[in-house]
Amino acid sequence: MRVAEMASGFAASFGAAEWGYAAGLWHDLGKYSDAFQNYLYRAGGQDYHYAELHEHIDHTSAGAHHAVETFPILGHLLAYAIAGHHAGLLDGIGEGACLEKRLRKHLGYWKHGIPRLPEAPQLTLPRFLEEALNKRGSNPKGTAFTFSFFVRMLFSCVVDADFLDTERFMDPGKCDTRPSWPDDIFARMETALDRHVEGISSNDTVVQMERRKVREACLAAAEHEPGLFSLTVPTGGGKTLSSLAFALRHARRFGLTRIIYVIPFTSIIEQNADVFRGVFSPLLKEGLPDPVLEHHSAVDSEQETAESRLAAENWAAPLVVTTSVQFYESLFAHRVRRCRKLHNMARSVIILDEVQKIPVDYLHPCLAALQELTDNYGCSAVLCTATQPALHRRADFPIGLEAVREIIDSPLRLYGLLKRVQVQDLGELNDDELVRRLQEQERVLCIVNTRRHARELFDRLGDSGDAIHLSAAMCPAHRTEVLDDIRKRMADGRACRVVSTQLVEAGVDLDFPVVYRSMAGLDSIAQAAGRCNRNGMLERGVTYLFRSERGKQEAFLRDTINAAIQLLGNENVPPLYEDLLSLEAVEHYFRLYFWEQQGRWDSRGILEMLNLENRKDLPFLFQFCAIGEKFRLIEDTGKPVIVPLGEEGAQLCHELRRRPPVGLSDLLRRLQRFTVQVPQRLWFREMGRSFEMIHDRFPVLIAPEIHYDSRLGLVLEDPQPAAETFIV
Numbered sequence: 009m010r011v012a013e014m015a016s017g018f019a020a021s022f023g024a025a026e027w028g029y030a031a032g033l034w035h036d037l038g039k040y041s042d043a044f045q046n047y048l049y050r051a052g053g054q055d056y057h058y059a060e061l062h063e064h065i066d067h068t069s070a071g072a073h074h075a076v077e078t079f080p081i082l083g084h085l086l087a088y089a090i091a092g093h094h095a096g097l098l099d100g101i102g103e104g105a106c107l108e109k110r111l112r113k114h115l116g117y118w119k120h121g122i123p124r125l126p127e128a129p130q131l132t133l134p135r136f137l138e139e140a141l142n143k144r145g146s147n148p149k150g151t152a153f154t155f156s157f158f159v160r161m162l163f164s165c166v167v168d169a170d171f172l173d174t175e176r177f178m179d180p181g182k183c184d185t186r187p188s189w190p191d192d193i194f195a196r197m198e199t200a201l202d203r204h205v206e207g208i209s210s211n212d213t214v215v216q217m218e219r220r221k222v223r224e225a226c227l228a229a230a231e232h233e234p235g236l237f238s239l240t241v242p243t244g245g246g247k248t249l250s251s252l253a254f255a256l257r258h259a260r261r262f263g264l265t266r267i268i269y270v271i272p273f274t275s276i277i278e279q280n281a282d283v284f285r286g287v288f289s290p291l292l293k294e295g296l297p298d299p300v301l302e303h304h305s306a307v308d309s310e311q312e313t314a315e316s317r318l319a320a321e322n323w324a325a326p327l328v329v330t331t332s333v334q335f336y337e338s339l340f341a342h343r344v345r346r347c348r349k350l351h352n353m354a355r356s357v358i359i360l361d362e363v364q365k366i367p368v369d370y371l372h373p374c375l376a377a378l379q380e381l382t383d384n385y386g387c388s389a390v391l392c393t394a395t396q397p398a399l400h401r402r403a404d405f406p407i408g409l410e411a412v413r414e415i416i417d418s419p420l421r422l423y424g425l426l427k428r429v430q431v432q433d434l435g436e437l438n439d440d441e442l443v444r445r446l447q448e449q450e451r452v453l454c455i456v457n458t459r460r461h462a463r464e465l466f467d468r469l470g471d472s473g474d475a476i477h478l479s480a481a482m483c484p485a486h487r488t489e490v491l492d493d494i495r496k497r498m499a500d501g502r503a504c505r506v507v508s509t510q511l512v513e514a515g516v517d518l519d520f521p522v523v524y525r526s527m528a529g530l531d532s533i534a535q536a537a538g539r540c541n542r543n544g545m546l547e548r549g550v551t552y553l554f555r556s557e558r559g560k561q562e563a564f565l566r567d568t569i570n571a572a573i574q575l576l577g578n579e580n581v582p583p584l585y586e587d588l589l590s591l592e593a594v595e596h597y598f599r600l601y602f603w604e605q606q607g608r609w610d611s612r613g614i615l616e617m618l619n620l621e622n623r624k625d626l627p628f629l630f631q632f633c634a635i636g637e638k639f640r641l642i643e644d645t646g647k648p649v650i651v652p653l654g655e656e657g658a659q660l661c662h663e664l665r666r667r668p669p670v671g672l673s674d675l676l677r678r679l680q681r682f683t684v685q686v687p688q689r690l691w692f693r694e695m696g697r698s699f700e701m702i703h704d705r706f707p708v709l710i711a712p713e714i715h716y717d718s719r720l721g722l723v724l725e726d727p728q729p730a731a732e733t734f735i736v
Contacts, residue, residue, distance in 0.1 A: 014169035021354040030128035038067030089163040097342040097632035136384040152618040164350035187297035198256040215544035219246035230257035234388040240419040243538020255357040301325035323349040342636030355386040364398035372610040437554035454524040478508035482721030529568025530597040571600040646685035657682040669703035
C-alpha cells in the first residue's frame with residue numbers, strides 16, 4: 009500500500025493520481041504466489057529485488073495480467089509500467105522478452121489461495137490523453153508519442169516509489185538521512201541570489217547596464233503563465249544568473265517544484281554548479297542541505313546493482329544541474345536507473361543552456377519531448393542561447409516548438425548594444441603561422457577542436473611559463489585551478505596565452521582581447537567570440553577564424569562547418585553577411601543546419617517505433633527497449649577514470665578502497681571532481697595496465713606521477729584524435 013500511495017502522490021503532479029495508485033497497488037501481485045513466498049524464505053535477509061534475478065522468479069507479469077483483465081484497453085498502459093518495474097520498460101513485441109509474451113504467459117498459479125485481490129479505483133484518461141486520442145486521425149504519431157510518454161512517467165512513479173519503500177525497509181537509516189527542504193526554499197534561494205547580484209561589480213559600462221536590463225526582463229517574464237520561453241541574449245549578456253532569477257521567481261509564482269538546469273558539457277556543469285553553490289552558500293550556514301544537485305555519471309557504473317540504484321539520484325532536489333546527454337537520454341531510456349527521476353521533471357522549470365546543441369539526427373524526438381513536458385506536465389522551459397531562433401516552429405520547420413515567448417523585447421537592439429567583437433576570417437592557417445601569431449600576443453585565447461591539437465600547439469608555444477593548456481583530459485578539480493590561475497594572470501596584466509578545446513565556449517567567464525577559433529559551426533564561433541572583450545572594456549575585441557591544417561581529422565564537425573562556410577563565401581564568392589554573428593546570419597545558419605535537413609530529423613527512427621494498433625491484445629505498440637538502445641546522442645561518450653590527484657584526490661581514492669562497496673553515493677559525488685573521461689578504445693586497452701578496478705566497478709589511475717601531467721592532464725598515447733563533445 010505504501011508504494012501505491014507514494015506512486016499516487018508522484019502521479020498527481022500530472023493529473024494521474026489514480027493511475028499511479030493502480031500501478032503501485034498491483035506491481036507486486038506475483039509475490040502473493042506460493043512460489044514467491046517460498047523464495048522469500050530461501051532469500052533470508054538478502055535484498056530480493058536483485059537476488060531474485062538469479063532464481064528467475066517472475067513476480068512482475070501477474071500485475072500486468074491483472075491490469076489488462078480489469079481494464080482491457082487502458083490496462084495495457086499499466087501493464088508496461090508493472091511488467092518492467094525491475095528489468096526496465098519492455099518492447100511491445102520482439103524476439104526476446106516483450107510485453108506480448110508476458111501477457112500470454114500462463115500464470116494461473118499465482119491467484120491460488122488469495123481470497124480477494126486488491127481493487128484499484130476506476131481509471132479515467134487525463135484530459136491531455138483524451139485530447140490526443142481525439143487527434144489520432146490527423147496526427148497518429150503525435151498521439152502515440154503522447155501515450156508512450158505517459159507510460160514513461162507512470163513507470164517512473166512506480167519504480168521510484170518501489171525503491172524508496174524498499175530503502176525504508178532495508179536501510180531505514182539511509183531513508184531517515186535523505187535531505188529535505190522547507191516549503192519556502194525557493195524564496196530563500198531568491199533572497200540569496202538577490203544579495204549575490206547586489207555584490208557583483210556595478211560599473212556603468214554598457215555591458216553591465218544591459219546585463220541588469222536582461223535580469224529585469226527575466227523577472228518580469230516570470231509572472232507569465234507556464235509554458236515555453238526563449239531567452240535570446242548574446243554571449244556575455246548574463247544569461248546564467250538571469251535565467252536562474254527567472255526560474256526562482258517563476259517557481260514561486262506558480263508553485264512549481266524544482267529547477268532543472270541543462271547544459272551541453274560536463275566542464276560547464278562543474279563551473280555553473282560551483283557558481284550556484286557560491287550563490288546559495290549562505291543557506292548552508294543556516295543549516296539547510298545543499299539545494300544544488302550536480303548530476304552526471306562521471307563515476308557511476310552502468311551495471312544494474314542494488315548499490316548503483318541506491319546511489320542514483322531521483323532528482324529530489326530544488327536545483328538540479330545536469331548535462332544535455334543525461335537529460336535527453338533519460339527521457340528515452342528504458343532502464344530503471346535512468347527512468348526513476350522522470351516524474352520529478354513534472355511541474356519544474358527547465359533551463360536549456362545552449363539549446364541549439366541538440367544533434368540534428370535526434371532533433372524531432374527531443375523537441376517532441378520538450379513540447380510534451382510543457383504542454384502536459386506543468387513544466388516551463390527556457391530556451392537559453394545566444395543564437396536563436398534555432399528551434400521555433402515555422403512553415404519550413406514543422407517539428408519546431410510551438411508557442412515560444414521571447415523574454416527580451418528586442419533581441420536585435422540588445423545584440424547591437426552588446427556588440428563588442430569583430431570577427432575576421434583568416435582562411436587557411438597552418439600550425440607554424442598560428443603559433444607565430446599567438447606568440448605575438450601577450451594575452452590571447454586559441455580554441456581548437458581536438459585534445460591532440462590543443463596539446464601539440466601548447467607544446468610548440470614553449471616553456472616560457474606564459475602558455476596555459478585547457479582540455480577535458482584534465483579532471484574538474486585541476487581545470488578549476490587552471491581557470492583561477494588564468495583569471496589572476498589577466499587581472500594582474502601578465503602575459504597569458506591559453507590553448508584550449510571548446511570546453512571554454514560556454515559558461516566560462518574569461519575575457520581576452522584577442523581570440524583565435526578553428527573553423528566550427530556558427531554557434532561555436534559565437535561562443536568563442538563571447539570570450540573576447542566579454543566585459544566590454546575595449547571598444548572592439550578581435551576574434552580570428554581560421555581553417556586548420558587538420559581538417560581531415562575533424563570529420564565529426566563536417567555538417568556544422570559546412571553550414572558556416574556557406575555563409576563565409578570563398579575567394580570567388582564574397583561573404584553573405586558583413587557581420588557573421590548578426591541575427592540574420594544566425595537564422596541563415598540554422599536554416600542550413602537544421603531546417604533544410606528534414607531527412608535527418610529522426611534518422612534513428614525513434615518515433616517510428618511508437619504506434620497505436622487496432623488490436624485488442626496490444627493496442628499500444630511501443631518499442632521501449634529498442635528506443636533506449638538506439639537513443640545515444642553521442643555513440644562513444646567515453647568511460648571514466650578516477651585520478652588520485654593531490655592530497656584530496658589521493659585521500660578520496662584511499663577511502664574508496666577502504667570502504668565496503670555499498671552506500672558510496674556521497675563519496676562518488678566528491679570523486680566526480682577527480683574524474684576524466686577516456687575514449688572507450690583507450691579505456692579497455694589501459695585497463696589492468698594503467699588503471700585498476702576498485703570493487704570491480706571503479707577504475708582508478710595507478711600511477712598519476714607517470715600518466716597525469718600537471719600542465720596537460722591525463723596523457724595516454726592515442727593514435728586517434730579525441731574530440732571534445734557532449735559528456736554524460
